[in-house]
Amino acid sequence: MTFDRRIFNFAAGPATLPEEVLKQAADEMLNWQGLGTSVMEISHRSKEFMAVYEETLQDLRTLMNIPDSYEILLLQGGGLGQNAAIPMNLMPLAKYGPKADFIVTGVWSEKSFKEAQKYGTANLAATSAAERFNTIPSRSTWKLSSDAAYVHYCANETIGGVEIFSVPQTGDVPVVCDMSSHILSRPVDVSQYGVIYAGAQKNIGPAGLTIVIVREDLIGQTIAGTPTMFDYKIHADNDSMYNTPATYGIYMAGLVFKWLKAKGGLAAMEKINIEKSALLYDYLDASDFYHSPIALENRSRMNIPFTLKDAALDEAFLKQAQETGLLQLKGHKLVGGMRASIYNAMPIEGVKALIEFMKSFAIANA
Ligand code: PMP
Numbered sequence: 260m261t262f263d264r265r266i267f268n269f270a271a272g273p274a275t276l277p278e279e280v281l282k283q284a285a286d287e288m289l290n291w292q293g294l295g296t297s298v299m300e301i302s303h304r305s306k307e308f309m310a311v312y313e314e315t316l317q318d319l320r321t322l323m324n325i326p327d328s329y330e331i332l333l334l335q336g337g338g339l340g341q342n343a344a345i346p347m348n349l350m351p352l353a354k355y356g357p358k359a360d361f362i363v364t365g366v367w368s369e370k371s372f373k374e375a376q377k378y379g380t381a382n383l384a385a386t387s388a389a390e391r392f393n394t395i396p397s398r399s400t401w402k403l404s405s406d407a408a409y410v411h412y413c414a415n416e417t418i419g420g421v422e423i424f425s426v427p428q429t430g431d432v433p434v435v436c437d438m439s440s441h442i443l444s445r446p447v448d449v450s451q452y453g454v455i456y457a458g459a460q461k462n463i464g465p466a467g468l469t470i471v472i473v474r475e476d477l478i479g480q481t482i483a484g485t486p487t488m489f490d491y492k493i494h495a496d497n498d499s500m501y502n503t504p505a506t507y508g509i510y511m512a513g514l515v516f517k518w519l520k521a522k523g524g525l526a527a528m529e530k531i532n533i534e535k536s537a538l539l540y541d542y543l544d545a546s547d548f549y550h551s552p553i554a555l556e557n558r559s560r561m562n563i564p565f566t567l568k569d570a571a572l573d574e575a576f577l578k579q580a581q582e583t584g585l586l587q588l589k590g591h592k593l594v595g596g597m598r599a600s601i602y603n604a605m606p607i608e609g610v611k612a613l614i615e616f617m618k619s620f621a622i623a624n625a
Pocket of ligand 1: 416
């Protein structure tokens, strides 16, 4: 299938990017800043690229209101790389030997929990596995340990579609959050976290860039054998240029940050994200044909899984959606059904077009 226009892309990541950003990147591709070359062909240490790098960091700091006592590292290796880097850098801070607590609410936090077991004691403080990850275990059931180096959770489970909206209160124990799939979708109070990390390919830019926001006092110790490339201190001391950073990803992230600022920042994004997700959830709840399996209070604003009343219709739904210009709605293979990922860059018109299609499909297949 080919299109002569831009379609609505509901992919979970790599995901849709703002059209204005893509147009600017296209316009600048062959001759960036009058240099007669693209941005990805120049040295990461050139003064032109360094200016982009500094501005990108500053714009992220402004957007998220990141205090000066936090380092922003622009790394590679994805969210899954951080599943190893975080225990390697933080577990030595535990009182009596390497240890951390994990809140497991879906596929991604479960991966974090499992990876951490290689580096120390990973305590399963809470899990919603028995509820098929359709809900968040209530706070009163969490078995946090007082001697953990940190508590890890994933605030938005991209596959299951559950989101945790308030920061866990853990006393002196730093909170580590995987924000891969909701970073920049709403304001967060960075000062309540020890580490925030996210792969860029959902709400930030192309795949290949990983953002780590880490409180300075947590940097410096690593477990024996930590690869140099996973040592936060090395990256912090070298302004994320110990090795060649993902320069094009940083440039694109910079354009997205400027786009977000022009849109009114994260408070404005939250408002529109509430509006977009409510449109779809309200329709799902009113329909006998479609169903959302997620507990009301834990519904993600970014990733919305849903099922059809008869799974035998799934294939026809996806085929007709694609013909209508609504792409990548297939649910993750672990949960089946459909999933609409509606990150910052998905315009409200895309959500409305999806609902219109869903209505007509339901009528035709009633
Ligand atoms: N965490 C979350 C919440 C994710 O959605 C993903 C990827 N879909 C990851 C971690 C893994 O990220 P990466 O593929 O960048 O390693």
